[in-house]
Amino acid sequence: MLGKLYHGYEICGMDNFPKGPAILVFFHGGMPVDNFFLTQVAYRMTGRTVRIVTDHLIFQIPGIQTYITLLGAVHPSREECVALLKEGHVVSIAPGGLREQNYGDKTYKLIWGKRHGFAHTAIEAKVPIIPYFTTNIQEGYRVCGNTGIMRWLYERIRFLVFPVLGPFPVKLRTHIGEPIPYDPNITPEELFEKAKAAVEALRDKHQKIPGSIPRALWERFEVHRKEG
Known part of the structure; x- marks a missing residue:
């Protein structure tokens, strides 16, 4: 409800939402509220609960653990x-x-490094990977502390959330891409690259770059034909 009222939240491509086990992968915005919005909408539409993998350090923030656990977060x-x-x-x-x-x-550059863990997991569990991307997520929640000294500090303690401006009531629209099916002959590295390319393709198709807060606000008033 919050996503609909504040961001005019929509999902396109719901036909691609998995009917069986699967891994959803996505771009992590300045505040990943789209992940929770998608989870709530998916539950209302399909009755399925999405388990949101969250950094275990987040669970150490006082008052956060109970709230995000109720939303489906796990570590x-x-x-x-x-x-x-x-x-x-x-x-x-x-x-x-x-x-x-x-x-x-x-x-909206993806910063995935060599984090192949999700690909190893998908192969071991023999499940598909479903990419998705949410337009304007960076405009709704704009990180403002990305400076040299903050990056230096983060790389040493590995647990530091940079300051975020927002929320701005911009239009948020999640696009769910086609599944990448389980392939017993693919390597984790190859699957990682396929998943990354799929998220980038959704970004390139649906996101105007560079992002603009005024434009994202205006999109709340534009008529959009839902896809899927």
Whole structure:
């Protein structure tokens, strides 16, 4: 409800939402509220619960653990994540994580490094990967502390959330891409590159770069034909 009222939140491509176990991968914006919005809409439409993989350090912030747990957040090991998938769950993972949240900007460059863990997990569990991307997520929640000294500090303590401006009531629209099916002959590195390219393709198709807060606000009033 909050997403609909404040951001005019919509999902395009809901036909691609998995009917069985799968891993959702996405670009981690300045504040990944789209992940929670998608989870809530998916539950209302399909009755399925998405388990949101979250950095275990987030659970150490006082007052946060109970709230995000209610929203479906978990911090499993790879083995536990495989077990969730084999039980039939949908698991959501942002490979860029907190680094992408802190370092990302209005160019929407993916900062995934060599974080192949989700690809290893998908292969081991024999499940597809579903890419998605949310337009204007960086305009709704704009990171403003991406400076040299902040990056220096983050790289040493690895747990620092840069200051975020917002929320701005911009239009948020999630685009769910076509599944990348399980392939027993693919390597984790190859699957990683395919998933990254799929998210980038959704970004290039649906996001105007560089992002603009005024334009994203104006999109609240534009008529859009839903896809899928």
